[in-house]
Amino acid sequence: MHRLLAALLAATACATIAQAQTSSPVDTGAAQPQSTSPALMGPAFTVDRALELAGVVSPALEAASADIRAAEAGRRVAGLRPNPxxxxxxxxxxxxxxxxxxxxxxxxxxxxxxxELGGKRSARIAVADARTDRATIQATIAQADLRLNVIRAYAEAASAERRLITAHDQARIANETLRAAQVRVQAGRASPIEAERANVARVNADAALTREERAVEVARFTLSRIIGQPIAGPLDTDWFSRVPATYGPLRPIDSTGTLMMAAANADFAIADAGVRLARSQRxxxxxxxxxxxxxxxxxxxxxxxxxxxxxxxxxxGRAALSQATAERQSADARRRLTALDVDQAIARAQADAANAATNAAAASGPALAAAEEAARIARIGYREGKFSQLDLLDAERTLAGTRAAAIDALLSYHIAQAQLERLTARAPVTQGE
CATH class of the missing domain: 2.20.200 (Outer membrane efflux proteins (OEP))
Structure with missing residues (x-):
């Protein structure tokens, strides 16, 4: 019996792999079960809408905007001459x-x-300009961080909804399996142990469904706190299921122009202007x-x-100049260290996104189709008395594990891709450039 089930699995896998190789896009949602939960009905709440709402209510963006205004006011103060x-x-x-x-x-x-002698006013202005540039870059960093947080929260909520759909389907299958086992026991074709074993599987499926319902509530609440309002309707399952069919080779690593490097360069510019100011104070x-x-x-x-x-x-003024010079040296060293860290982080993020895309394409495509077909055949064979209950439970466990792996891979892909976009985000053009 086990050999028969293995042969069916292999044949189904070969057929689905051959079909997948003839199409380039990855359709990760075609084989997903449909949920009848009222909480997931209605028009989809898209990730673009979440980003739009989060940008309006984000305290981080508000603080960054206030920092820019403060830096601009500091620039005006720096340009003022001493009062008579x-x-x-x-x-x-x-x-x-x-x-x-x-x-x-x-x-x-x-x-x-x-x-004032020694260029003090122009040195103050240079420091203020450098701080204004740094505040502008920090505002862009806040926007990029907010985008990363929103996409992560959205992906986690979407994965929770997908797990809830799967849990509904697993609970339905467990109840059907229990009824089939009871029929077999009543007909004298199976031991009462099979009914008890099926009942245990049903109880576990119902408990898993309850856990997933709570997980959806928590994930949606977390996302709603970020966007500043409750979420109505389901999330965009098409966005969550979308991964590239082939990710391709890793792109060349270049941290120049990224936000992290721009921030490090701005810190060095502030320290360099501080040396000029300290020198003028002498x-x-x-x-x-x-x-x-x-x-x-x-x-x-x-x-x-x-x-x-x-x-x-x-x-x-010699001590102040020595302090400013040391701070500039420290900023220059941190700038070089940031270049190394950013290059390594981009390389890791590219690899993580590529691996997650590969895993998602495999788990959501041929592997998932094969597991579903094997489980379908096992259910039919069990009802007809051709397969044992252990064969059925093994096929169901394989299906549940494959579905969970597919959801985990999709979640990992979206988070890794968002992290990569955050690391490679370009810096804005500032006054000092």
């Missing part, structure tokens, strides 16, 4: 003798203006002053001019 100061002095008052009262008052009003600034002094006794007025130059005796 007005000083009013009163001398020779409230004394004794001829200086009693205000009869000998000397009032001086002066205006002082700091003069040049002392001048303070020019001009004013007028009024003499109470003669009612005369005289002009006053002043020039103030700080003496860099205790803080000459």
């Amino acid at each position: 100061s007005v000083t009013v002095e009163a001398e020779n008052v409230a004394g004794s003798g001829p200086y009693r009262g205000t009869q000998s008052l000397e009032a001086t009003t002066s205006l002082t203006l700091p003069i 040049v002392p600034d001048l303070t020019l002053g001009a004013g007028a002094r009024r003499l109470e006794q003669t009612n005369d007025t005289a002009a006053i001019f002043s020039l103030s130059i700080p003496i860099p005796m205790f803080n000459n």
